[in-house]
Every structure is written in C-alpha cells, then in structure tokens.
Amino acid sequence: MAGMLTLSRGGGWLRPPVDETWARCQREGVLRVGMDASFPPFELEEDGTYRGYDVDLAQEIARRLSLRVEFVNVSFDGLYDALASKRCDVLISALPYEAGRTRDVSYTGGYFNAGQVVITRQSDTSIGGYGDLGRRTVAVEMGSQAHQEARRLRDQEQIPLTIQVAQSSDEALDMVQSGQADAAIADAVTARSALRSRKGLAIRGDPFTDESFVIAVRRDSPALFAAVNGALIALRVEGWLEAAANRWL
Numbered sequence: 749m750a751g752m753l754t755l756s757r758g759g760g761w762l763r764p765p766v767d768e769t770w771a772r773c774q775r776e777g778v779l780r781v782g783m784d785a786s787f788p789p790f791e792l793e794e795d796g797t798y799r800g801y802d803v804d805l806a807q808e809i810a811r812r813l814s815l816r817v818e819f820v821n822v823s824f825d826g827l828y829d830a831l832a833s834k835r836c837d838v839l840i841s842a843l844p845y846e847a848g849r850t851r852d853v854s855y856t857g858g859y860f861n862a863g864q865v866v867i868t869r870q871s872d873t874s875i876g877g878y879g880d881l882g883r884r885t886v887a888v889e890m891g892s893q894a895h896q897e898a899r900r901l902r903d904q905e906q907i908p909l910t911i912q913v914a915q916s917s918d919e920a921l922d923m924v925q926s927g928q929a930d931a932a933i934a935d936a937v938t939a940r941s942a943l944r945s946r947k948g949l950a951i952r953g954d955p956f957t958d959e960s961f962v963i964a965v966r967r968d969s970p971a972l973f974a975a976v977n978g979a980l981i982a983l984r985v986e987g988w989l990e991a992a993a994n995r996w997l
Contacts, residue, residue: 767968767969767970768968769834769966769968769969769972770969773813773815773837773972777814777815778816778818779806779815779818779838780817780819780835780837781810781817781818781820781836781838781840782830782835782838782839782841783798783806783820783822783840783841784822784823784824784841785798785800785803785819785821787800787841789997790802790841790842790937790961790996793819801860801993801995801996801997802842803819804995804996805859805989805992806819806838806840808983808988809840809976809980820835820836822835822836824841827839831853831964831966832852832966837969838963838965838972838976839853839965840963842860842862842961843962843963844862844960844961845962851967853964853965853967854964854966854967854970854973855962855963855964856962856963856964857977857984858961858962859960859961859962859963859980859984860936860960861958861960861961862955862961863935863936863957863959863960864897864933864934864935865933865934865939865954865956866881866932866933866952866953866956867921867931867942867950867951867952868924868930868932868950868952869925869949869950870948870950871948872930875930875952877953877954877956878901879907881901881907881931882909883908884909884930885909885910885911885928885929885931886898886910886911886912886933887912887913887914887919887921887923887929887931887933888911888913888932888934889913889914889915889934890914890915892917892934893957893959894917894934894935895913897933897956898911898933912928912929917932917934917942920934921934921946921949924949925946925949931952935959936951936955936959936997937997940993940997941997944997963976963977963980
C-alpha cells in the first residue's frame, strides 16, 4: 500500500521512496508512451495521428487510470534509452520480453502472443496443431524463426515432417493454398494479417511458442507499474485484449 511504513534492519521505520513518475502522471494527467510507430497493425503514425493495436491499448490503459496519452515516437533501437532518460514513462511497442533488461525495467505479462502457429487449408481438419504435422510437408520462410521451429520439431521432438523452404512467408502460404504443402508455420502476426486477405486458409491451434509482447516500465516507478499492470490484467480478464487483436489482425 502506498505510504506504508516498513521496518529497517536497524529496527527503525522507513517510508518507501516516492514514485516520482507516477506522482507526475497524476499531477499532470498525462501518461507518456514510447513507441516506434512504424509497425502496423500495432502502431502507425500518419500526419500526427496514431492508430493500431498498441495505440488503442495505451489509450485504454490511460483512460482507466484517468490519464490521457502523449505518444513519444522513437526508433525501435532507441526505445529503452528513451525510457531510461525519462523521455517517456512506459514502452508499449510490440516489445518482446528481454531477461537481460530486468535490472532496469519491470515487464508486465504478455498482452499478445506473436509466437509460431500452424496454418492449413480450411478444408483440411486433420491437422489441429503442430502435434499433427508428422508425415506432412510443412512450408516455411527460409531462415525465419518458423524455419528454426520446424527443424526443432523434426530433430528434437522427433516429429517426422518434411520441410519445404520458401523465399517468403507469402510464398509459404501460396504453397499451402496450391497443395504443394500440407501446412505452413509462421508467426501469429504474419498469419493473422495474411488471413484477412486470403481465403481458404485457417490457423490451427494456439501459438506453440511464447513470443509475447509486453509493456516495460522503469524499475524506479513501482506505483506506475502496479497501476499499468493491474489495468492490463483487467483487460485480459474482460476479453478486451482478444477483441482488440480480432479488430486489428
């Protein structure tokens, strides 16, 4: 609880340090969100207008905290520097969890799993997920994470599948549609986006790898982190996150 006293090692009572970032957010009524607005459908900026899944997410979290959003558009490689230098308060930008950064930032749980999924022809109901790929031909983009996962399934999990290499994820999906492959593996963002414009394909099962996007907050902002994480948990429970994913992907 904010303001609660804690007992020090010497026996005296200590008051936890004030979260200056959270205090400023409440005082000014503004949550500054760092993002690289060049990754549709998660974030895109055009003529000063921001839109996308992450934009809606940031605005909804801010609304629930009685704040308004101020977006800070930063190149992806510069996001953590912007957070560290206090140009922004949180990062919401299709951000993967990085264990090596947890000394400096706190991460929420994931809000969208961009992990690898199995795609088949809609008419083929014999494949319900990656466990059904044995003795099947599976198309993947050369050198992609999907390619690595297909090799792992074949070599480590001993699923006897045949890997068909494509030059792109689009070509891999073409192979499925044309019957050259029984299935394709691709990340969930690519797969869900492709299925909006392609007919006759379906995603089978949930992602079988965890490549979740998370929100990052500086570790010196525990009250802000608790508020943001609490709002995110509520959005997950209410089904808001899945509805947003269906709206944008």
